[in-house]
Amino acid sequence: MSSKEMESFSYDDDIVKKFAIATIIWGAVGMLVGVIIASQLADWRFNFGIEWLTFGRLRPLHTNAIIFAFVGNSIFTGIYHSTQRLLKTRLFSDTLSKIHFWGWQLIIVLAAVTLPLGISGSKEYAELEWPIDILITVIWVVFAVNFFGTLAKRREKHIYVSIWFYIASIVTIALLHIVNSLEIPVSLMKSYPIFAGVQDAMVQWWYGHNAVAFFLTTPVLGLMYYYVPKAINRPVYSYRLSIVHFWSLIFLYIWAGPHHLLYTALPEWAQTVGMVFSLMLWAPSWGGMINGLLTLRGAWDRVRKEAILKYFVTAITFYGMSTFEGPLLSIKSVNSLGHYTDWIVGHVHGGGIGWNYMFAAGMLYYLVPRLWKTTVYSEKLSSTQFWTGTLGLVLYYLSMTVAGITQGLMWRAIDGNGQLVYPNFMETVDKILPMYWIRLIGGLLVFTSMLIMLYNLFKTIHLAKKVEKEDVFQAPSLDWTKENTDKGHRKLEGLTSVFTVLAVLAVLVGTVIEFIPALLSRDFIEVSEKIKPYTPLELAGRDLYVREGCYNCHSQMIRPMASEVLRYGKASEATEFIYDHPFQWGSKRTGPDLARIGGKYPDSWHYFHMIDPRKVSPGSIMPVYTWLEKDDTEYNILPKKLRVMQALGVPYTDEEVRNSISHAKAQAEAITRGMADAGVSMKVKDKQLIAMIAYLQRMGTDLTR
Amino acid sequence: MSMKSDVVSKFTEIWLPSTALILFLTVFFVMLIFVWKKSASGFYADAERLPFDEGKRK
Numbered sequence: 001m002s003s004k005e006m007e008s009f010s011y012d013d014d015i016v017k018k019f020a021i022a023t024i025i026w027g028a029v030g031m032l033v034g035v036i037i038a039s040q041l042a043d044w045r046f047n048f049g050i051e052w053l054t055f056g057r058l059r060p061l062h063t064n065a066i067i068f069a070f071v072g073n074s075i076f077t078g079i080y081h082s083t084q085r086l087l088k089t090r091l092f093s094d095t096l097s098k099i100h101f102w103g104w105q106l107i108i109v110l111a112a113v114t115l116p117l118g119i120s121g122s123k124e125y126a127e128l129e130w131p132i133d134i135l136i137t138v139i140w141v142v143f144a145v146n147f148f149g150t151l152a153k154r155r156e157k158h159i160y161v162s163i164w165f166y167i168a169s170i171v172t173i174a175l176l177h178i179v180n181s182l183e184i185p186v187s188l189m190k191s192y193p194i195f196a197g198v199q200d201a202m203v204q205w206w207y208g209h210n211a212v213a214f215f216l217t218t219p220v221l222g223l224m225y226y227y228v229p230k231a232i233n234r235p236v237y238s239y240r241l242s243i244v245h246f247w248s249l250i251f252l253y254i255w256a257g258p259h260h261l262l263y264t265a266l267p268e269w270a271q272t273v274g275m276v277f278s279l280m281l282w283a284p285s286w287g288g289m290i291n292g293l294l295t296l297r298g299a300w301d302r303v304r305k306e307a308i309l310k311y312f313v314t315a316i317t318f319y320g321m322s323t324f325e326g327p328l329l330s331i332k333s334v335n336s337l338g339h340y341t342d343w344i345v346g347h348v349h350g351g352g353i354g355w356n357y358m359f360a361a362g363m364l365y366y367l368v369p370r371l372w373k374t375t376v377y378s379e380k381l382s383s384t385q386f387w388t389g390t391l392g393l394v395l396y397y398l399s400m401t402v403a404g405i406t407q408g409l410m411w412r413a414i415d416g417n418g419q420l421v422y423p424n425f426m427e428t429v430d431k432i433l434p435m436y437w438i439r440l441i442g443g444l445l446v447f448t449s450m451l452i453m454l455y456n457l458f459k460t461i462h463l464a465k466k467v468e469k470e471d472v473f474q475a476p477s478l479d480w481t482k483e484n485t486d487k488g489h490r491k492l493e494g495l496t497s498v499f500t501v502l503a504v505l506a507v508l509v510g511t512v513i514e515f516i517p518a519l520l521s522r523d524f525i526e527v528s529e530k531i532k533p534y535t536p537l538e539l540a541g542r543d544l545y546v547r548e549g550c551y552n553c554h555s556q557m558i559r560p561m562a563s564e565v566l567r568y569g570k571a572s573e574a575t576e577f578i579y580d581h582p583f584q585w586g587s588k589r590t591g592p593d594l595a596r597i598g599g600k601y602p603d604s605w606h607y608f609h610m611i612d613p614r615k616v617s618p619g620s621i622m623p624v625y626t627w628l629e630k631d632d633t634e635y636n637i638l639p640k641k642l643r644v645m646q647a648l649g650v651p652y653t654d655e656e657v658r659n660s661i662s663h664a665k666a667q668a669e670a671i672t673r674g675m676a677d678a679g680v681s682m683k684v685k686d687k688q689l690i691a692m693i694a695y696l697q698r699m700g701t702d703l704t705r
Numbered sequence: 706m707s708m709k710s711d712v713v714s715k716f717t718e719i720w721l722p723s724t725a726l727i728l729f730l731t732v733f734f735v736m737l738i739f740v741w742k743k744s745a746s747g748f749y750a751d752a753e754r755l756p757f758d759e760g761k762r763k
Contacts, residue, residue: 155760158751230756235754239749247733247736251729513725
């Protein structure tokens with residue numbers, strides 16, 4: 001470090017305070033939505049028959065609220081607070097900070113309005129429609145400019161390891177969001193992604209997995225390397241290990257996406273690469289965990305007394321557990337049991353509650369008293385919150401793990417005659433319902449702990465004296481003219497631009513190698529002539545399927561396993577999805593797979609099933625969809641939808657586009673007339689339910705017809 | 706034809722992930738050497754203390 005003269009400056013803590021308050025509020029909201037949907041799985045009636053409250057619409061709201069509203073605001077809190085101090089400078093622009101804050105809150109509000117209304121693109125953790133996607137891009141660029149601008153005016157040459165994690169997160173999230181959001185608008189609130197089928201699945205899970213990696217993990221690891229040493233008042237256990245942790249993690253993480261698609265119609269080699277790189281992730285993940293935990297060496301007695309350290313230790317422990325379980329679930333034989341089950345839900349919440357919530361709580365208890373220059377309102381309440389949350393987490397995690405393994409074993413059980421032991425899917429649902437109630441209790445406890453924090457921290461803020469003036473600090477200015485004489489990695493640690501480019505390259509290697517073959521997949525997918533585009537009415541029905549979020553409970557992907565073929569029919573093939581914009585493979589089977597539901601039951605079965613599932617499927621936990629019988633199908637938008645599909649390469653002729661409305665009406669009339677014997681009135685022929693039936697009856701029939 | 710045999714028969718670019726793996730291992734080991742060099746001790750001892758230096762309060 002070289003100095004010219006001492007300079008005075010202050011830190012912008014006002015923006016840190018704003019993000020901290022937003023974190024607490026949105027955390028409570030996100031968890032409340034989680035409790036509501038957990039109650040709906042225990043008893044379907046908890047949606048009260050209201051369409052905006054169904055599981056399929058609220059589950060995306062829950063995941064988006066927790067990931068982007070709660071964790072998002074918490075990482076902005078920590079990044080803005082720690083970056084200023086690590087670089088000894090105020091943020092680049094107060095105005096950009098404010099635009100970032102209010103823009104992000106606007107995005108959250110828009111999500112909270114549009115998702116319950118069924119305005120969804122159906123890509124998991126990226127359901128928001130195109131205008132909001134653009135807004136996210138703009139606000140993320142504002143954040144990036146503010147962050148990199150701060151780096152440019154720093155007074156500290158060396159870039160501390162936390163900043164590296166922030167850099168990698170910011171550039172990778174931008175890349176992930178933009179590629180996964182490439183779509184063509186049909187209307188203000190409807191679009192189709194440019195990718196289809198296998199390609200779309202590949203892109204989506206490259207995004208989905210790395211949203212977990214670069215939004216929920218790497219920025220929080222950066223925060224860990226700052227706040228754990230600060231809380232314990234001693235440096236990180238091994239700074240050298242943190243360097244190895246960083247580069248290994250960002251290089252390997254990006255490869256692991258295909259482990260979400262094992263045994264699907266994704267190319268075999270891509271699945272294997274995804275599995276192998278997931279297993280390699282064990283090393284850097286545990287290296288980071290050990291580095292975090294060993295920072296507390298010689299100070300473990302303080303964990304017993306200080307709530308902040310309790311939160312941090314639990315968070316790092318659950319980081320270790322989740323990053324052990326993740327690669328374990330990526331092993332194909334384990335994945336064949338765990339995929340589509342509640343085990344994955346348990347795994348995700350082990351990370352979400354154990355790692356993200358616990359870390360955010362520890363960080364907030366560290367920050368809020370310091371930012372408001374006071375002491376925490378009640379240490380006892382923070383300890384009560386910790387134990388309530390931990391008990392809830394344990395109940396949640398165990399119940400879902402037990403439920404998931406039970407499901408997996410029951411679905412695959414085959415008797416001596418080669419027949420399914422539990423051929424009725426409802427038997428497997430019935431068996432795990434008690435676990436859903438235990439999960440609800442666990443979720444309620446976690447939510448209660450969040451409310452305790454909300455009360456405790458707002459009391460802390462309320463009782464604090466008003467701070468009129470910002471503190472002024474002094475540090476020597478950085479001599480940019482002095483030659484960088486460090487060598488190797490040490491030299492790199494002072495060169496932000498080169499460092500950022502190398503981080504991007506590390507991420508791009510895995511991306512490119514997985515993307516090139518995926519993008520060329522049409523060259524090696526044998527396109528069957530039997531595969532035809534959806535009829536206009538089927539397309540309208542498919543959009544309703546997307547709107548209602550059916551993919552949240554039903555998969556459309558039969559894996560090539562004996563038990564799956566016995567239960568659902570012929571294994572799915574890549575060619576079947578070439579016109580699916582977006583793909584609808586799903587990731588969970590609360591209900592059965594629907595890939596070959598077409599033609600399995602008569603139209604009237606679907607009609608009565610949607611109005612009251614228990615009428616035709618006793619014991620079902622599916623909600624009612626009575627509004628589909630009341631609301632009209634939107635025929636007028638069909639030509640526009642087909643035109644967009646045409647632009648995406650779906651082979652509709654111009655005549656088919658022109659006649660799409662009359663064709664759809666004719667098909668709807670034929671379906672309705674066919675149900676007359678079952679007592680269905682012709683009055684419903686133009687209702688959405690008929691379009692939904694058209695789509696359901698088409699599913700998976702092209703190859704088997 | 707199943708996806709598996711499709712891919713095995715037509716997709717032969719296995720050198721792609723292999724190159725990436727070799728690239729990663731090379732960078733990884735070079736980084737280990739640089740980071741664990743004895744001469745770097747003092748530098749990293751300073752670096753790890755950065756969170757405790759927020760500037761002098763005026």
